[in-house]
Amino acid sequence: MPTPPASRSVKIDQDERGGWSSDRPRRDGAPPRPADVAVRGRALRPSALLRYSPGSLLLIVSGSTQAREELAQRVVEDKSALLSLGKVRSLLAARGMEDDDKARRLLDATVAKRLTAGDSVALVAEDLDAAERERYVRMASANRRPCHLVLVEATRDQVADEDRDALNGLRRALDAGELGSEGFNTFLRLGGASLEGVKRLVFRAPQADD
Numbered sequence: 001m002p003t004p005p006a007s008r009s010v011k012i013d014q015d016e017r018g019g020w021s022s023d024r025p026r027r028d029g030a031p032p033r034p035a036d037v038a039v040r041g042r043a044l045r046p047s048a049l050l051r052y053s054p055g056s057l058l059l060i061v062s063g064s065t066q067a068r069e070e071l072a073q074r075v076v077e078d079k080s081a082l083l084s085l086g087k088v089r090s091l092l093a094a095r096g097m098e099d100d101d102k103a104r105r106l107l108d109a110t111v112a113k114r115l116t117a118g119d120s121v122a123l124v125a126e127d128l129d130a131a132e133r134e135r136y137v138r139m140a141s142a143n144r145r146p147c148h149l150v151l152v153e154a155t156r157d158q159v160a161d162e163d164r165d166a167l168n169g170l171r172r173a174l175d176a177g178e179l180g181s182e183g184f185n186t187f188l189r190l191g192g193a194s195l196e197g198v199k200r201l202v203f204r205a206p207q208a209d210d
Contacts (some may be wrong), residue, residue, distance in 0.1 A: 037134075037141045041180025043187055046194035050075070050150075050201040052186075055118045057111075057140040057147045058201075059133060061125045063167040064154030071152050071190070072124045075201040083110060084124035111136060115143045120203035128166035130182065137183035146185045149174075153191030 044050075052058055062068035069084070076082050088103045088110070114121050123136060133149070140147045151174055159167060171189070173179055179187045190198060 034138070035141065037137055037183035038181045039147075039183055039185050041177065041182075041184050041187060043174070043177055043189075046188065046190055046197055048197055048199045050188070050198060051206065052120070052148055052201075052203050053146060053205065054120055054203050055115075055145050056120055056203060057115060057136060057145055058120075058122045058203075059125045059136060059147070059149045060122060060152065061128060061133075061149065061170065062152035062154055063128065063159035063163050064152070065126075067152045067154040067158060068124050071150075071195065071198070072122060075198050076122045077200055077202045078120060078122075081114070081120040081122045081203060082124070083107060083114075083121060085126045086124070108135070108139075112139050115140055115145050118143075118145075122201070122203075128163055128170060130166075130169075133182060141183055147183050149179060149184045149187040151187070151189045152195065153189065 060068050060072050062071075065086075069086070072082055072084070085103060085107050088107045089098075089100070092099065092103055092106070111121055111123060121140075125132060125136075137147050151170060173182075174187050174189055
C-alpha cells in the first residue's frame with residue numbers, strides 16, 4: 001500500500017491573517033485603503049418639519065444655485081450652522097481678498113472644526129460631483145457624525161448644461177436608495193409642492209410638543 005504524502009504546512013504572514021482589512025499595510029508599500037464610509041441609508045418623505053440630530057452634517061445640493069440658497073435661507077432654523085462657499089467668498093471679498101482657493105480651504109476648515117466640536121453643519125454644496133460629497137462625508141465620518149442629503153429640484157433652464165450628467169446621476173442614486181453607499185444616513189428629494197411644503201429644518205431631538 002503506498003504511503004500517503006506528508007501533510008505540508010503553509011505559513012501565513014501576520015499581515016495576511018484574518019482576511020482583508022482596510023487598515024492592513026499593503027505589501028507594495030502603498031498607503032492603506034480609505035475607510036469604508038457606507039451606512040444603511042434610507043429615503044425620507046417630505047414634511048413641513050425636517051428634523052436632524054444635533055451634530056449632523058447636512059448637504060443641500062441642487063443644479064440651481066438660486067434653488068439651494070433659497071431653501072437654505074428660508075427653512076434652516078440655526079443660521080450659525082449654515083455654510084456655503086459663496087458665503088465665505090463674500091466674507092473674504094469684504095476684506096479685499098478674492099482668492100477662490102483660500103475660500104475653499106477656509107470653508108473646509110470651518111466644516112471640520114464644527115464637526116469636531118459636535119456642532120451641526122448645513123452646507124449648501126456648490127458642486128454636484130460625488131468626489132465633493134465624499135470629502136465632506138469623510139470629515140463627518142472621522143468624527144462619527146451622521147450625514148444627510150437634500151436634493152432640491154429646479155427647472156431645466158436653471159441647470160447648466162455641464163451639470164446635467166452629474167445631476168442625473170445623483171437623482172438615479174437617490175431614487176434607487178443607493179446613497180447609503182456614499183455614507184448618507186438619510187436622503188430626500190424636494191421639488192414642486194413638496195419643496196414649498198417644507199417650513200422648517202432643525203437640528204434637535206424630538207420634543208413632546210412637536
